Structure formats: structure tokens, C-alpha cells
Amino acid sequence: MERYLDKDKLTPWGDILIAGYGKGRLKCFPGDPEIVHDAVPADMVVNAMLATIVAHANQTSSETIYHVGSSVTNPLNFDTVQKCAYMYFTQNPWTDNNGKHVTVKELTMLKSMASFHRHITLHYLLPLHLxxxxxxICCRAFDGICKNFERMINMIQRVVKLNEPYLFSKSLFDDTNTENLRNAVQGSENDLNIFFFDPRIIDWEDYIVHTHISGLVKYEF
Incomplete structure (x- = not known):
């Protein structure tokens, strides 16, 4: 039986954060700016899967875990993602429904959960209580606004709590088996061109600015 582990580009919540930032809704974010994302473009993941099938085609029984990642061979940290997003949306500002360009600023990083909770309390929970x-006093004339504001705060807290293990994790993921697979594929020049999945060739700034964010804006915004 063949098994593999894969990563699909940046994480879905990463895309949500980029979208919120580009639309001017995200001013700060909890996390370590030096944390490494284990990111790989989706086409490389597919190529690795195909190469795995080919490599094990003649085996009746085998168990190998291939981790398709970049955290060891070509690390991408959050600070790079933030700088790329700032670069992109500064040069290509999002236009809101009123035809106004959205101006973005560099994110304020909240480097611990304690600082995140302080920020939420001071900037959101206290104003909500007031x-x-x-x-x-106004005979509940603003019930709808209060509920929406409270719902937004609860959603933010749930999302951050859900992703807390990843926001401050120092983990790197071993891809030795995948590297061995790449070396095996390199034995055939034709197979190498078809099944290329070496993350070391990725220029992350170029990829994030010109491929990932531009595609996200075009197809998701």
C-alpha cells in the first residue's frame, strides 16, 4: 500500500488572511514572523503523487510516507508572506464597492497569545461592552449592530484558537523520502520534465506576488 502526505500551496486560512488584509480589514495578526510555512504549489504536489505511483508501479506491497514540503529545503516564513502581500496591495490596491482604493499598512504582529488576548480586550471587547x-440606554435600538460585532469577535477568537498550534510552531518537516524520490526521477530526463516537484527552485517572493496573490485576487476576491 502506498501512502503520501501533501501540502496544497499556502493554507486555506492563509488565503483568508491575505484576502482580509488586501481588503483593508486585517490590521494585526497573532504569530511569530519567523515561523516557517511548509508550502508547496499544488502542481508540484500532483507531480509528486504521479511520480510516487510510477516509482511503486511494480511493487505488490510497500509502505512509504512521502512528505511533499519545503520547510527544510526552501523555507518560507510568515514575514516574507506579509512583505509580499504589502508589496502587492501597495502596487495593486483593491477597489471597494464604492470605487475607492483600499490603502494597506504593514501588519502589526502579535507575537504571543497573551498579546493577542490583550489586543482583543482593549480594541474589541471593551468597546463592545460600552x-x-x-x-x-437607547432601548435596544442597536441590537443588530451589537450582535454582528459580537459574532465577528467570536469568529476571530475561534479561528485563532483553532490555528494556535500552527501560528507559533517551530516544527520543520522531514522530506528525505521525497528527496530520494526526486533523485530517482532524475534518472530519466523525460520523467524529470513531466514530474518536476523540487521546491528548491521556487523564488517565494516572485511566486507569492505574481502567482499566488494575483490568482487569489482574480478568482476569489
């Missing part, structure tokens, strides 16, 4: 008092 606004609830105003709402009571």
Missing part, C-alpha cells in the same frame, strides 16, 4: 450599555 456599546451594549449605550444600546440598553
Amino acid at each position: 456599546f451594549k450599555l449605550v444600546n440598553i
Whole structure:
């Protein structure tokens, strides 16, 4: 039986963050700017899967785990992603529904969960409590606004809590088996061209700015 582990580009929540940042909704983010993303473009993941099938085609029984990643061979840290997003949206500002260009600033990094909770309390929870008092005084005329604001805060806290293990993790992922697979594929020049999946050739700044974010804006925004 053949098994593999794969990564699909940047994580989906990473795309959500980029979208929120480009639209001017994301001002800060919890996480270590030096944390390494284990990112690989999706076409390389598919190529690795195909190469795995070919490599094990004549084996009746085998168990090999191939981790398709870049955290060891070509690390991509969050600081690079943030700088690329700032570069892209500064040069290509998003236009909102009112026809106004959205101006982005560099993200404020909250480097611990404690700093994240302080930020949420000072900038969101306290204003919400004050606004609830105003709402009571005004005979609950702003119930809808209060509920929406509270729902947004709860959603942010849930998303951050869900991704906490990844926001501050120092883990790197071993891809020795995948490197051996790449070396085996290199035995045939034709196979190398078809099944290319070496993340070491990726220029992350060029890829993120000109491929990943531009595609995200075109197809998802």
C-alpha cells in the first residue's frame, strides 16, 4: 500500500488572511514572523503523487510516507508572506464597492497569545461592552449592530484558537523520502520534465506576488 502526505500551496486560512488584509480589514495578526510555512504549489504536489505511483508501479506491497514540503529545503516564513502581500496591495490596491482604493499598512504582529488576548480586550471587547450599555440606554435600538460585532469577535477568537498550534510552531518537516524520490526521477530526463516537484527552485517572493496573490485576487476576491 502506498501512502503520501501533501501540502496544497499556502493554507486555506492563509488565503483568508491575505484576502482580509488586501481588503483593508486585517490590521494585526497573532504569530511569530519567523515561523516557517511548509508550502508547496499544488502542481508540484500532483507531480509528486504521479511520480510516487510510477516509482511503486511494480511493487505488490510497500509502505512509504512521502512528505511533499519545503520547510527544510526552501523555507518560507510568515514575514516574507506579509512583505509580499504589502508589496502587492501597495502596487495593486483593491477597489471597494464604492470605487475607492483600499490603502494597506504593514501588519502589526502579535507575537504571543497573551498579546493577542490583550489586543482583543482593549480594541474589541471593551468597546463592545460600552456599546451594549449605550444600546440598553437607547432601548435596544442597536441590537443588530451589537450582535454582528459580537459574532465577528467570536469568529476571530475561534479561528485563532483553532490555528494556535500552527501560528507559533517551530516544527520543520522531514522530506528525505521525497528527496530520494526526486533523485530517482532524475534518472530519466523525460520523467524529470513531466514530474518536476523540487521546491528548491521556487523564488517565494516572485511566486507569492505574481502567482499566488494575483490568482487569489482574480478568482476569489
